[in-house]
Amino acid sequence: MNDLPLLTATKLSRSFFFNRGLFNSKQRIVKAVDDVTFALGRSETLALVGESGSGKSTTGRLALGMMKPTSGVVRYESQDLSKLHGTAWRRSRRNMQMIFQDSSSALDPRMTVGAQIEEVISVHGLADKKHSSRDLMMDALDRVGLGGADLRYPRELSGGQRQRIAIARALAMQAKLIVCDEPVSALDVSVQAQIVNLLVEMQEKFGLSYLFISHDLRVVRHISHRVAVMYLGRIVEMARTFEIFENPLHPYTRALLAAVPAIDSRNRHSSRTPLIEGELPDPASPPSGCRFQTRCPLVHDICRQVEPALADAGGDHTVACHMTGLSENGGSQ
Amino acid sequence: MSTIKTTTFVVGQVLREIAVPLRVVGSVPEKALLRLDALSVRLPSRHGEVHAVRHVSLSVNAGECLGVVGESGCGKSTVCSAILSLLPDNARIDGRILFGGKDLRTISSKGISGIRGREIAMVFQDPMNSLNPVRRVGAQIADKIMVHKGLSRGAALAEAARFLDLVKVPAARERLNDYPHQLSGGLCQRIMIGMALSCEPKLLIADEPTTALDVTIQAQILSLLGELRRELGMAIILVSHDLGVIAQTSDRIAVMYAGEVVEEARTEVLLKDPKHPYTQGLIEASPGIEPTVGPLVTIPGSVVSLLGAPSGCAFAPRCRRANDKCGRMPPHLEPTSMGAMVACHFPNGWTQ
Numbered sequence: 001m002n003d004l005p006l007l008t009a010t011k012l013s014r015s016f017f018f019n020r021g022l023f024n025s026k027q028r029i030v031k032a033v034d035d036v037t038f039a040l041g042r043s044e045t046l047a048l049v050g051e052s053g054s055g056k057s058t059t060g061r062l063a064l065g066m067m068k069p070t071s072g073v074v075r076y077e078s079q080d081l082s083k084l085h086g087t088a089w090r091r092s093r094r095n096m097q098m099i100f101q102d103s104s105s106a107l108d109p110r111m112t113v114g115a116q117i118e119e120v121i122s123v124h125g126l127a128d129k130k131h132s133s134r135d136l137m138m139d140a141l142d143r144v145g146l147g148g149a150d151l152r153y154p155r156e157l158s159g160g161q162r163q164r165i166a167i168a169r170a171l172a173m174q175a176k177l178i179v180c181d182e183p184v185s186a187l188d189v190s191v192q193a194q195i196v197n198l199l200v201e202m203q204e205k206f207g208l209s210y211l212f213i214s215h216d217l218r219v220v221r222h223i224s225h226r227v228a229v230m231y232l233g234r235i236v237e238m239a240r241t242f243e244i245f246e247n248p249l250h251p252y253t254r255a256l257l258a259a260v261p262a263i264d265s266r267n268r269h270s271s272r273t274p275l276i277e278g279e280l281p282d283p284a285s286p287p288s289g290c291r292f293q294t295r296c297p298l299v300h301d302i303c304r305q306v307e308p309a310l311a312d313a314g315g316d317h318t319v320a321c322h323m324t325g326l327s328e329n330g331g332s333q
Numbered sequence: 334m335s336t337i338k339t340t341t342f343v344v345g346q347v348l349r350e351i352a353v354p355l356r357v358v359g360s361v362p363e364k365a366l367l368r369l370d371a372l373s374v375r376l377p378s379r380h381g382e383v384h385a386v387r388h389v390s391l392s393v394n395a396g397e398c399l400g401v402v403g404e405s406g407c408g409k410s411t412v413c414s415a416i417l418s419l420l421p422d423n424a425r426i427d428g429r430i431l432f433g434g435k436d437l438r439t440i441s442s443k444g445i446s447g448i449r450g451r452e453i454a455m456v457f458q459d460p461m462n463s464l465n466p467v468r469r470v471g472a473q474i475a476d477k478i479m480v481h482k483g484l485s486r487g488a489a490l491a492e493a494a495r496f497l498d499l500v501k502v503p504a505a506r507e508r509l510n511d512y513p514h515q516l517s518g519g520l521c522q523r524i525m526i527g528m529a530l531s532c533e534p535k536l537l538i539a540d541e542p543t544t545a546l547d548v549t550i551q552a553q554i555l556s557l558l559g560e561l562r563r564e565l566g567m568a569i570i571l572v573s574h575d576l577g578v579i580a581q582t583s584d585r586i587a588v589m590y591a592g593e594v595v596e597e598a599r600t601e602v603l604l605k606d607p608k609h610p611y612t613q614g615l616i617e618a619s620p621g622i623e624p625t626v627g628p629l630v631t632i633p634g635s636v637v638s639l640l641g642a643p644s645g646c647a648f649a650p651r652c653r654r655a656n657d658k659c660g661r662m663p664p665h666l667e668p669t670s671m672g673a674m675v676a677c678h679f680p681n682g683w684t685q
Contacts (some may be wrong), residue, residue, distance in 0.1 A: 051547040158635050188404035188574060190632035193618040197628040212574050215548060218577070218620040220628060245622065247457060259552035261577035262622040275552045 004078060005039035006177055006209050012036045012072035014055075014060055018284075028098055030283045032058040034233040036072075040177070043203060045210040047224035047241070049217060049256065054279050055233040056213045060179040063211055064096050065089075076177070094124050097170035101182035103162035107154040113165045114150025117141070117172050124173060140172035141165075143205075144198060160191035167198060171206070179211045184219060196223055217260050228315075229253045232283055232291040235310065239317035251320040252276075252292050290322065298323045365392035365431075365537055366568050367416070367453075374411050374619035383639045385411045387592040388428070390666065392538065398562060398569040400583030400600070402576050406636050408592040409572045413538050416570075417455055418445045432536075451481045454529035458541035460521035463512040471509025474528045476513070482530045492531065499555060500527040509557065519550035526557070533565065540572045555582050576619050580604055588612045591637050591647035594666060598673030608669055608680035611648050646678065654679045 006283050013035055020029040033055040040046050040063075048056040061067040063074055067082040074081045076092055076303045084092055108116055117137040127133040141147050144164040154162055163183060170178050180199070184192040196219060202208055220227060221241060228238040229252065237250040248254045255276040276295045281287055287294050290303040302322050310318045311326040319326065345607045360665050374386035386408040393399045401409045414420050416430055420439065430437040432453065437445065457463045465473055474496070475489035484492060490509060497505035511522055522542060529537055539558065543551035559582055562569055579586055580600060587597040588609065596609040607613040617630035634651040636641060646664050649655040656679075664676045677683075 005534050040567055051549060159634065187574065189615060190404065190618045190635075191635065193620070193629035193631040196620075197631060200628065217548070218622055221622060222620045222625050244623070245624070255549060257622070259548040261548075261551065261555070261575060261581050263577050263580045263616060263619055275556060276554070279519055279550060280547075 005041050006077060007040040007211075008075045008260075009039075009059075010037050010073045010075070012074065013070045014062055014067065015070045028284045031233050031286070032283065034060060036230075036233075036235055038228055038235065038238065040209050040211060042176075042209055043207045044226070045203065045212050045224040047220040047227045048230055049214060049220055049227060050230035051215065051269075053084045053232070053283060054230040056230050057181055060098070060181050060211055060213050060228070064098055064177075064179050065093065066098070080216070081304075083133070083329060090124070094173045095176040096179070097173060097175040097177070098179045098181065099163070099166045099170060099183045101185050103159060103166050103186075104154060105236055106166055107125060107162060109154055112151050112153055113146075113157070113168075114138075114141070116330055117150075117165075117169050120169060120222055121172055126172070126174070140168040143171055143202070143280055144168040157193070159187050162192060163187065163195050164198065167195075167202065171202065175208065177209045177211070179213070181213045182215070183212075185216065192219070199223065217256060217263065228232075229256065232280065232286050234291060234320070235318075236292065236321070237317075237319045238310075239313075240315075241324075243315065243317050247317075249313055249317070249324050250292075250321050251296050251298050251323070255295075290320075292321075364394055366395045366397075366433065367570075368392040368429075368431040369412070369416070370429040371430060372412065372415060372430060373426070374408070374415055375425040376411075376421070377423050378403045378640075381640050382425075385592055385639055386415065389589075389592075389594050391587055391594060391597070393570060394503065394679060395517075395535065395568055396562070397585065398559075398571060398583045400579035400586045401572045401589060402574065402579045402586060403589035404574060404636055404637065406591075408587040409589050410540055411592075412589075413455065413540050413570070413572060416538065417449050417453060418442070448524040450477060450534075451532045452534055453536045453538065454532065455538040455540065456522070456525050456529050456535040456542045458544050460518060460525045460545070461513060463525055464521060466513050468515070469510055469512060470524050474509075474524070474531055477528060478531050491665060493527075496531045497524065499530065499561070500524070502527065518546055519553065522546060522550075522554055525559070526554070526561075530561065530567075531566065534567060536568045538570045538572070539659045541574070542571070543578060544573070544575070551578070558582065576615055588615065591643070592639055593647060593676065594674075595648065595677070596673065596675045597666070598671065602671045602673055606671065606673075606681070608675040608682070609648075609677045610652050610654055610681070613681060614651075646676075648677075 012033055013031065014033040016030045016032055020026055020028055036059055038046065049058055050056050062069050065074065076096060079092065114137055117140055118133045121127055121133040121136050127136060137150060141150055144167050146161060146164050184195050189193060200223060212224055224241050227241050227244040228235045229250065231252050237253045244253060248257055259275060276294045281294055289305045290308050293299045293303040308320045308322045310320045312324055313319050347363055369389055369391045373484060376383045376385050378432060384542060389412060403409050415426060426438065443510040464470060471490055471493050472621045474493035475486055478484055478489040478492050479486065493579050494505045494509060502508050543554050546554065571579060571582055581676050583600050585599050586603045590611050596612045603612065604616065607616055614632040618632060620629055632651055637647055637650060645660040645662055658678055664678050666674045666676045669675050669680065
């Protein structure tokens with residue numbers, strides 16, 4: 001094992017262009033991801049959290065090379081993904097898999113789940129004399145607790161079981177990095193816990209790294225090592241999970257935490273932090289200065305004019321907010 | 334002697350009067366705004382009859398918020414549809430649905446339309462699909478007010494604006510001219526709630542009202558519902574799969590499993606001292622915001638099929654305490670201490 005991160009994303013941006021209409025030549029530009037930088041270590045889980053429209057799914061797709069960034073670089077094991085082609089690309093790509101929220105549309109409805117897993121094994125030529133593709137497939141199914149389900153069709157399985165199949169398929173390809181895009185959001189609580197436990201177990205066994213995209217902070221607290229909070233395409237705070245939950249610095253992070261409907265008494269209504277008002281602004285015309293200024297309870301004049309940069313709050317904790325009293329060069333004033 | 338007797342009598346009466354609102358289950362039917370009495374719903378399907386709701390007895394008092402929680406397929410939405418007579422014609426319904434003393438099942442369909450929307454209103458999960466995409470939202474709200482209150486279009490539109498103000502839609506008057514696609518999900522849900530409230534219902538049924546929304550917007554909508562309940566004094570049945578959402582808003586919680594109510598208690602009691610192993614599993618499996626150590630507690634297996642009736646307790650195949658009695662005899666809801674009701678042969682704290 002080396003200490004180099006498995007995946008690094010540097011100054012990643014992605015814009016989408018929309019035509020405003022047949023006779024309007026001006027384009028609407030949405031910067032879905034704007035200047036995002038992060039690193040993901042081996043056997044580490046980095047959670048991306050934020051409201052819908054914050055750019056977390058786009059970041060996940062960029063990290064896998066499923067989408068080309070407008071600018072910025074993604075490096076997987078020190079290789080620039082945009083420079084990889086042909087066999088090299090396919091070889092790296094095999095180790096980078098994705099699990100989606102809707103498991104029924106991620107699987108082929110007309111193929112048995114066993115055949116689908118065998119197919120990816122043969123496409124990537126993973127079988128050899130000792131291990132036939134069938135053996136490898138059975139192995140993968142066993143690991144997710146669905147041994148013997150190989151002849152079933154996706155529709156015959158429950159949502160939780162289908163999500164297990166998606167995990168088995170990623171394992172069969174010897175994935176090292178899995179981008180999980182809201183993998184448990186569509187599941188019932190009791191099943192959700194099973195899948196979260198399975199993901200943790202597989203990580204411990206195979207040293208997997210997860211980029212875990214979720215809006216549910218309760219699951220994130222349980223599964224991730226570090227958390228990046230995104231707002232309108234930017235990372236506004238990033239820290240170790242414990243830090244984010246116990247010592248959140250950005251007012252948006254605090255608001256997100258206050259909004260979590262938890263069973264524990266801590267967040268019963270009349271919570272300490274008032275709920276933030278309003279909704280996510282139009283990403284095509286983000287507010288000037290700090291993007292959160294329109295909803296921020298702490299907003300000052302400077303926030304309306306200058307966009308805060310990520311500043312170091314010590315101990316791997318970075319935050320982009322003028323009101324934390326941190327200068328951009330790090331350390332408190 | 335007689336004074337003492339009178340005093341005792343008076344004290345007793347006072348105590349009883351205090352006790353009534355504290356009493357949990359619908360043992361005082363005349364106080365209940367809505368009471369379901371052994372409600373059963375059977376729906377035909379390709380594979381046979383689905384017994385979606387089994388002998389559900391619940392009550393909601395005026396001004397109270399009842400939370401109904403359970404996993405998908407537990408029958409919680411079917412109960413809501415049954416209350417509003419929205420089930421398909423081929424559904425077989427048994428039991429009684431008493432609203433203000435009248436059995437809604439015996440009322441003609443014309444009579445129901447006078448109650449549905451006016452006295453009992455409903456908010457659904459997906460606000461975008463609940464609104465007509467090709468009509469302005471103001472016109473849609475006004476339609477409802479014109480039908481139920483008999484106002485002119487102009488007056489109904491003014492009334493619509495008033496209710497959008499009430500649900501804190503910013504710039505309510507301008508929003509009336511918008512089409513649903515111009516509004517965000519959170520705003521649409523506010524409009525749906527405003528529309529539901531426009532006839533000042535006595536009971537609001539909210540079926541997963543915040544499931545499609547972001548947490549920040551969810552928190553806004555939940556606190557809005559709480560405020561409106563206090564202001565308007567209406568009762569709410571809040572249905573959700575998220576125990577956290579239910580815990581924050583409800584006075585009382587009914588836990589459903591496989592078409593049955595398995596436990597019912599006041600919120601604090603249920604969360605602190607769950608009696609049914611399913612409730613306990615549900616609470617333990619819900620990750621909290623507090624730090625956790627080790628794997629999450631899971632409930633093994635998955636929900637049983639509702640085709641045909643299980644011979645014993647429906648939860649038995651997933652229950653760690655189940656024995657052969659559970660496989661043979663279905664348990665019934667029975668009162669426990671603290672005014673809770675539980676359907677389990679061996680509830681937590683059970684001793685022979």
